[in-house]
Amino acid sequence: MADRPADPLRPHERSVATPEAFDAGVWFIGRIRTPWARREDCPKRGDPDAGPACRIEVFEPWVAALAGVEHKEWLQVLYWMHLARRDAVWQNPRSGQGVTGTFALRSPLRPNPIASSVVRLLGIEGPALTVRGLDCVDGTPLVDLKPVFPERPAQDHARSR
Numbered sequence: 001m002a003d004r005p006a007d008p009l010r011p012h013e014r015s016v017a018t019p020e021a022f023d024a025g026v027w028f029i030g031r032i033r034t035p036w037a038r039r040e041d042c043p044k045r046g047d048p049d050a051g052p053a054c055r056i057e058v059f060e061p062w063v064a065a066l067a068g069v070e071h072k073e074w075l076q077v078l079y080w081m082h083l084a085r086r087d088a089v090w091q092n093p094r095s096g097q098g099v100t101g102t103f104a105l106r107s108p109l110r111p112n113p114i115a116s117s118v119v120r121l122l123g124i125e126g127p128a129l130t131v132r133g134l135d136c137v138d139g140t141p142l143v144d145l146k147p148v149f150p151e152r153p154a155q156d157h158a159r160s161r
Contacts, residue, residue, distance in 0.1 A: 048133030
């Protein structure tokens with residue numbers, strides 16, 4: 001597990017021992033820049049219409065993979081919530097709905113802290129994309145970018161998040 005200390009559990013929450021080894025690996029392909037320095041400052045969901053403009057910086061050698069992205073209006077951004085604990089199985093959400101299993105929530109606390117946001121692409125300059133609709137802390141590692149295809153309107157994607 002990570003070297004950072006785990007956040008304390010809330011009342012009635014439960015954590016488990018995590019496996020000793022990982023089943024697979026990932027490469028972080030970039031870094032996300034947002035106005036939020038702390039998790040508690042992040043919005044619950046990003047707003048692709050009125051949220052702040054954020055920057056996605058793609059690392060070499062992955063910059064060439066951006067070819068054609070400039071023609072997409074909507075992107076799905078997958079990112080690694082590196083500050084989240086990974087051992088919570090029961091959580092007590094701030095919403096006061098009582099103890100709930102991790103897989104029934106969109107909380108960042110999960111075994112594999114992968115998040116997904118559908119964002120509006122505002123522009124591209126070299127290896128950097130300007131987007132609107134993110135909800136993560138500044139410096140979050142980027143896992144992947146995928147286009148959102150017109151067969152299912154982006155608004156439907158945004159509502160289903």
